[in-house]
Amino acid sequence: MFNIDRWQEIFEAISKNKLRTFLTGVSVGSGIFILIILLGIASGFKNGTEHQFSRDASTLIEFWSNRTSKEYNGMNSGRRIKMDIYDYDIITKQYKDVLEYEAAGFSKGNLTTSYESESGTYRLVGTMPDRLFLENATLVAGRFLNQRDYEASLKVAVLGIPVAEDLFKEPESGIGKIISIGKIQYKVIGVFQDIGGERDEARIYLPHTTLTTLYNTTNSGSSFLFTLNPIANYDLALAQTEAFAKQVKEKLQKRHKVHPDDLTAIRYNNAVENSKDIYMLILGMNLFFWMIGILTLIAGIVGVGNIMLIIVKERTKEIGIRKALGAQPKAIVAMVLHEAIFITSISGMIGLLLGFVVLEIIGGQIQTEFILNPKVNFSIAISTVILLVISGAVAGYFPAKYASKIKPIIALRDE
Amino acid sequence: MLKYTNEQIAAMIAIQNLHKSYQIGSNSLPVLKGIDFNVKEGEMVSIMGSSGSGKSTLLNIIGILDEADEGSYHLDNIEVKNLNEKIAAKYRNKFLGFIFQSFNLINYKTAVDNVSLPLYYQGVSRKEREERALFYLEKVGLADWSKHLPSELSGGQKQRVAIARALASDPKVLLADEPTGALDTKTSYGVMELLQQINDEGKTLIIVTHEPDIAAMTKRNVELKDGLIIGDTIINQVRPQLHV
Ligand SMILES: Nc1ncnc2c1ncn2[C@@H]1O[C@H](COP(=O)(O)OP(=O)(O)OP(=O)(O)O)[C@@H](O)[C@H]1O
Ligand SMILES: [Mg+2]
Numbered sequence: 195m196f197n198i199d200r201w202q203e204i205f206e207a208i209s210k211n212k213l214r215t216f217l218t219g220v221s222v223g224s225g226i227f228i229l230i231i232l233l234g235i236a237s238g239f240k241n242g243t244e245h246q247f248s249r250d251a252s253t254l255i256e257f258w259s260n261r262t263s264k265e266y267n268g269m270n271s272g273r274r275i276k277m278d279i280y281d282y283d284i285i286t287k288q289y290k291d292v293l294e295y296e297a298a299g300f301s302k303g304n305l306t307t308s309y310e311s312e313s314g315t316y317r318l319v320g321t322m323p324d325r326l327f328l329e330n331a332t333l334v335a336g337r338f339l340n341q342r343d344y345e346a347s348l349k350v351a352v353l354g355i356p357v358a359e360d361l362f363k364e365p366e367s368g369i370g371k372i373i374s375i376g377k378i379q380y381k382v383i384g385v386f387q388d389i390g391g392e393r394d395e396a397r398i399y400l401p402h403t404t405l406t407t408l409y410n411t412t413n414s415g416s417s418f419l420f421t422l423n424p425i426a427n428y429d430l431a432l433a434q435t436e437a438f439a440k441q442v443k444e445k446l447q448k449r450h451k452v453h454p455d456d457l458t459a460i461r462y463n464n465a466v467e468n469s470k471d472i473y474m475l476i477l478g479m480n481l482f483f484w485m486i487g488i489l490t491l492i493a494g495i496v497g498v499g500n501i502m503l504i505i506v507k508e509r510t511k512e513i514g515i516r517k518a519l520g521a522q523p524k525a526i527v528a529m530v531l532h533e534a535i536f537i538t539s540i541s542g543m544i545g546l547l548l549g550f551v552v553l554e555i556i557g558g559q560i561q562t563e564f565i566l567n568p569k570v571n572f573s574i575a576i577s578t579v580i581l582l583v584i585s586g587a588v589a590g591y592f593p594a595k596y597a598s599k600i601k602p603i604i605a606l607r608d609e
Numbered sequence: 610m611l612k613y614t615n616e617q618i619a620a621m622i623a624i625q626n627l628h629k630s631y632q633i634g635s636n637s638l639p640v641l642k643g644i645d646f647n648v649k650e651g652e653m654v655s656i657m658g659s660s661g662s663g664k665s666t667l668l669n670i671i672g673i674l675d676e677a678d679e680g681s682y683h684l685d686n687i688e689v690k691n692l693n694e695k696i697a698a699k700y701r702n703k704f705l706g707f708i709f710q711s712f713n714l715i716n717y718k719t720a721v722d723n724v725s726l727p728l729y730y731q732g733v734s735r736k737e738r739e740e741r742a743l744f745y746l747e748k749v750g751l752a753d754w755s756k757h758l759p760s761e762l763s764g765g766q767k768q769r770v771a772i773a774r775a776l777a778s779d780p781k782v783l784l785a786d787e788p789t790g791a792l793d794t795k796t797s798y799g800v801m802e803l804l805q806q807i808n809d810e811g812k813t814l815i816i817v818t819h820e821p822d823i824a825a826m827t828k829r830n831v832e833l834k835d836g837l838i839i840g841d842t843i844i845n846q847v848r849p850q851l852h853v
Contacts, residue, residue: 199735210717515713518674520730520778521703523694598694603674606713 202419204533208531214508218501218534219541222582225497226542227488230549230570237481238568243475245389245566250423251295251330252469253431255439257446257462258417266453275459279406282418284449285442292438295324299417300406302459305376307398309361309368316357317346317397318375320405328419329388334358335366336384339401344385347403348380351375354395378408426480428473435466487578494582499589502534506597513597514605523598532592541571542579550575620683621782621813622648627680629666639690640666642836644680648815650746650781653808653846655824656817657731658833664817665786671815672705673697674826683782702730706775708785712767714759720770725845727778745773749803755788765796776812783807785816789823798849801826805848822847 208215244252259275280296300320306313319325326338334355343350351373358365361373365385374377380400388394422438425431439462444454452459506513513526550570557568629641639661648654656664669675670682673689682689684704692700706727707713714723725733725742733741746755749769759767768788775783785804789797801823808814808828816827824830824846832840 199729201727202735204717206722309685510714512715515715516726516730517698518672518701518707519727519774520698522698522730558653601674603669606674606709 200532204536207529207533208537213539214434214505218537219503219544221497221501222538223247223541223545223548225490225494226545226582227552229487229494229547230546230575231552232486232555233483233570233578234549234568235559235565235573236479236486237570238557238565240476240479240483241567241568241580242564244472245330245332251328252465252472253294253424253435253461254328254423254465255420255422255435256417256465257419257439257442257460259446259450259460259566262452262456263355263458264453264456266456267451269451275452277416277418277446277450277460279402281446281449283419285418285445286493289420289438289442292434294421294423295323295327295419296421297322297328297419298402299325299419300402301416301431302405302409307357307361307373307375309371309373312361314357314360316354318400318404318405318423319397320400322402325399325419326386328421329390329394331386331388331390331394334385334387336369336382338384338386339399343401344403347401347407349378349380349404350383350401351380352399353382353387354397355385355387356392356396358382358385364563426473426477428477431473432466435464439464452506495585495589498534498538498582498585499593502530502590502593503596505534506530509597510600510605513600515601517600517602518606526598526600527591527594528598531587531590534590534594537584539579539583542582546575546579620647621645621650621652621685621716622815623681623683624671625681627667627670627677627682629663629670629675629677629679629733631849640836641670641677642834644838646831646838648782648813650813651803651808651811653814654816654831655827655829655830656815656833657819657821659822660819662833663836664833668786668815669815671782672707673701681703698730702727702778704781706778706780706783708768708771708775708783708788710787710790712759712771712791714767714770714774716759719758720751720762721754721774723759723770724777727774731778742773742777745776746770748776749773763796764792765799768792768796768800768804772807773802776807782813782815785814787817787819789818789820799821799825802849805846 197367233311259277262269262271262273262275265271286293286296298321302318302320304315305318307316323339323341324343336352338352339350342348353361353365353368355365358605362368362371368382368385371382373382374380375398386395386399389494417559420608422435425434443462446452446460447454447456450459457578463469516526553568553570624644624646627641627644627646628639630637630639632638642666647665656667658664666675671684673684673692684700686699689700699841715726718726721739721742724745725738726743728738743752743755746752749772751769751773752768754762754766754770759770760772783804789800789806792800797820804814804816805826814827815825818824825844826849827844828846829843830840833836
């Protein structure tokens with residue numbers, strides 16, 4: 195395939211036929227550009243829908259603990275079970291290949307939060323960076339907790355929007371301010387919104403390590419939240435998450451010496467059970483998304499084929515000359531295909547980049563509730579280009595073959 | 610009969626009883642109706658005849674650009690018959706050089722790149738192609754024009770580039786279909802002088818022409834009429850300087 199002479203022939207043909215190259219490039223490039231924009235909108239639509247219809251991540255699996263309700267191994271019922279950070283570490287380590295997002299939560303109430311003359315009492319939740327995704331919450335301002343906040347037990351706080359409104363009137367103006375909770379001072383780093391409503395918004399997120407250390411409950415983690423790597427098929431997703439939840443529950447029961455049939459000590463909720471509709475909707479979106487992709491691809495194949503046929507017709511005389519000078523049919527096929535594939539790939543890449551840039555620019559400005567974060571999976575985009583190039587070669591093969599069959603006497607006739 | 614066969618073996622081109630007709634709709638239009646034609650190495654032959662007499666058809670068959678319906682054709686003792694595209698391309702490249710009335714240069718390639726094209730299809734390395742192309746451009750007097758595009762050259766210069774290109778692969782036979790048809794008299798004579806010089810160096814040439822003064826500059830004149838050879842005479846070659 196790599197033949198310096200052939201590349202030189204092609205660069206020569208391209209650079210000496212700028213208009214033709216430009217037109218081919220524009221049609222292929224704009225095709226890819228449109229494809230990227232459409233795919234972006236489709237995925238934004240999908241994200242928006244997913245976000246609109248679920249309070250928490252639609253695949254959330256949550257564990258929490260309470261008092262036992264059965265005697266076991268000589269221990270009374272009514273014993274308080276506290277899941278701790280060691281439980282959490284064991285679970286996350288064992289399942290790290292299947293977990294998508296993970297966070298432990300430790301809650302505390304009854305402390306007054308104040309800023310200057312404003313104050314209120316809100317639920318404090320010590321947690322980890324993935325919590326934002328697990329709650330399906332969105333940032334209104336600032337940032338969420340990150341790994342560094344967590345590891346260094348920093349005194350930073352992310353406020354729910356009603357909390358920020360109470361304390362600062364303008365929620366955004368709270369970023370960077372110092373608030374006090376109990377007797378301790380925290381810096382506000384972000385404000386979030388959660389369509390779960392009051393229940394999920396009237397709270398303050400702090401690094402898990404900060405809260406547990408301050409209140410001498412180093413090992414406590416009162417709830418664990420997980421999502422597993424997504425599976426598009428609902429039945430498979432349900433089976434997988436149920437199996438995961440049952441295994442984890444058994445493990446926790448064993449570690450805390452709880453009767454296997456105890457219904458209250460260790461409990462979980464698997465959101466996948468109730469999100470069949472969302473799965474179906476997303477499946478529909480994916481079908482729509484692929485329909486667009488495949489239709490664009492077909493348009494691309496036809497387009498490339500047409501352009502190549504025009505190129506070949508335009509070059510009939512040149513091809514006749516080359517054949518009279520001794521070009522073999524396969525040399526003509528290679529010349530036409532090579533040039534077409536080269537132009538297609540380069541202009542496809544340009545269209546791809548432009549599409550990404552435009553998506554990036556307009557993506558943030560779209561203010562519709564149903565389109566969120568319109569982005570295209572880069573690997574899908576790349577494979578689309580590769581597929582387009584291959585299809586271009588397939589579509590171009592016939593014009594190239596036609597070119598190789600051009601009879602020099604007919605091409606060279608003086609008229 | 611035996612003598613004839615010996616002559617055939619010595620011939621560069623040996624054609625016997627060649628027939629060719631074109632299919633136009635359901636009608637068959639006979640163009641060549643039984644041509645016997647031999648050319649020995651080093652000859653310079655002109656083919657004349659009225660328009661439609663079959664001159665280009667004969668030249669195209671000799672050039673393996675077209676195929677005869679009937680009869681035999683040997684080029685340098687190799688039978689040319691039922692060749693596939695691949696072999697035909699190889700023979701054209703190795704044995705034949707073409708010169709056309711309308712030059713047929715590739716308009717986006719410089720003179721030197723046009724000349725080196727047959728060598729490209731022979732798989733000659735770029736450096737050597739360039740060297741050999743420059744050698745032939747020098748031979749046709751255009752060394753200084755090697756980097757020019759055809760659009761920057763005069764008609765005579767274009768035809769010289771085409772001649773250099775036809776020579777580049779050092780073929781056995783040069784075939785020229787009305788090489789001076791698009792040129793004025795003075796330029797035509799310049800081109801003919803060059804072709805004579807090439808013939809003097811031993812190359813076999815076949816030139817189709819309408820013009821008697823051009824035909825007079827060859828060494829042998831063949832007259833075609835309605836698909837048959839009606840005259841074949843050895844002539845005294847005229848050198849163009851005499852005309853100027
Ligand atoms: N591909 C073709 N299909 C049909 N008829 C053809 C074809 N090529 C040539 N002819 C016919 O064959 C006859 C001979 O054509 P040819 O080109 O050999 O003539 P010529 O002697 O070269 O004429 P001119 O001096 O005008 O070039 C003409 O009548 C022409 O119309
Ligand atoms: Mg003719």
